[in-house]
Amino acid sequence: MSDITKQSLSELVENIKNKKLSSSEVTKAFVERSKKSKELNAYITEDFVNALNKAKKFDEKPNLDLKLPGIPMAVKDLFCTRDLRTTAGSKILNNFVPTYESTVTQNIWNEGAILMGKLNCDEFAMGSSNETSFFGNVQNPIDKNLVPGGSSGGSSSAVAAQLTPITIGTDTGGSIRQPASFTGTVGLKPTYGSCSRYGIVAFASSLDQAGPMAQNVKDCALLQEVISTYDEKDSTSIDFKRNEYSKELTKNIKGKKIGIPKEYRVDGMPKEIEDLWKKGIEYAKDCGAEIIDISLPHTNYALPTYYIVAPAEASSNLARYDGVKYGFRAEGENLIDMYEKTRSEGFGDEVQRRIMIGTYVLSSGYYDAYYLKAQKVRKLIKNDFDDAYEKVDAILTPSTPSSAFKIGEKTNDPVSMYLNDIFTVPVNLAGLPGISIPAGHDAKGYPLGLQIIGKAFDEQNILNIAYAMEEKINFKNNITDWWIK
């Protein structure tokens, strides 16, 4: 089979189970394609030799009952992988080799998948374009001048370019859904507490969630089924009954009530986003869903709330990087001088900016005015969703206020960069699941995504709606392999 890398995850699993393909054949195909795709800069660390060896070992004694039998997979470099360098896209962790494995990746390997390498991301997942990575920009396979989104930009680029059949990212304010939208792929941010945070380099602990990034909804459901487990090593992991999402997947969404929040019609939103949303509403109706207008009155306050809560938690989480026990160290005249130089040279601009914001809002005299205020507004935002879900089963919105922008276009204006996450951030603040599916193209031919937001723990429902709409939308990505010489 010559076009192995063009197959979806579900097809590859079936072909390996039917012995039409071996793990070695599949792994070799993705490794070869990844090697030819260095220009995208999707990888930070390659582990190709080990991957091929593991595939060979799998083939010697294949366990075909597993959910991901011998499937090669590259993952975002925010997940700790035992004995393989994990950088979080930062100079400060440039040489860090974890002695433990994240629960989410362990779940993936337990089902037979094989690690191919670690994918580029914004430094500590702080960014919307992958431009804050110490390891450089990632190119969007749609067009070399475009960002792939962020922070899971290496992940979105690698899935869209078919360097990996599927991958995982993390989403604190939109870092799975926005890059999925920018690359014509599917990305799911699960309910907070669904996937363990153990072994994921922490950014903002009350918001961080891992989730799948895939070529289609079915693949996404399969990986979600694998990664979502209760874990006693994460004190916010929630013990609820998890579905076998891929088995229970159905296109029958007749009578489902889908809410359209009027506050998401933001000022200055391009007409093509508005049109895409209208088209999405028609697709949902065609699938048998009932459309209901709803209101989420505090939507406009979500971004300011996020830019207090997330940096506050980040400033606390990143206090551990002091150049003593692991990571980069700059020499100093004394201990304090060493700390200050290490952190000044080891963190990039955006990370320093967020640590400073977080430190400020938590500092004496400002805690109530900023941090406590933001936590109260966060409650109002969550209440909006609770009220809405009295009337509807899910909510449909655009994923992003624009298509992918150009590399360098927004790097000098942090606030305009932050505005990218206007439709995704409220979902993290409320701890809800949200999925972005590709739904159309803008005039330039760049992909645009629609977001379906669900009730807490109702991943199955939004996966079903996405699955039904995906068929009606029948999206095709325009990728020409321009980077392969």
Next chain:
Amino acid sequence: MSIDLKTIKHISKLSRISVDEKKAEKLAGDLNSIFDFIEKLNELKTDNVEPLTSVAETTLKLRSDEVKSKNLRVQVIKNSPKENEDYFIVPKVIE
């Protein structure tokens, strides 16, 4: 509201990030534009609202206090930027 250079220097001290004059000025500009945007929250009255600290409605579970990982001293020390087999090395703290 405006964040001046003195405040930037104070925050940088608290953050343990050294900042020179040029960087302090750039940060003051950035932080002021970010806080202009954050000030929007003051439009809302929140006197009687309970703060939301976590969306995970769960209580901490107890588990037995057992050592589960094997002895990783060598691997852990290996990640240190400066060590002598058994110890992390830092600049002299006590004169």
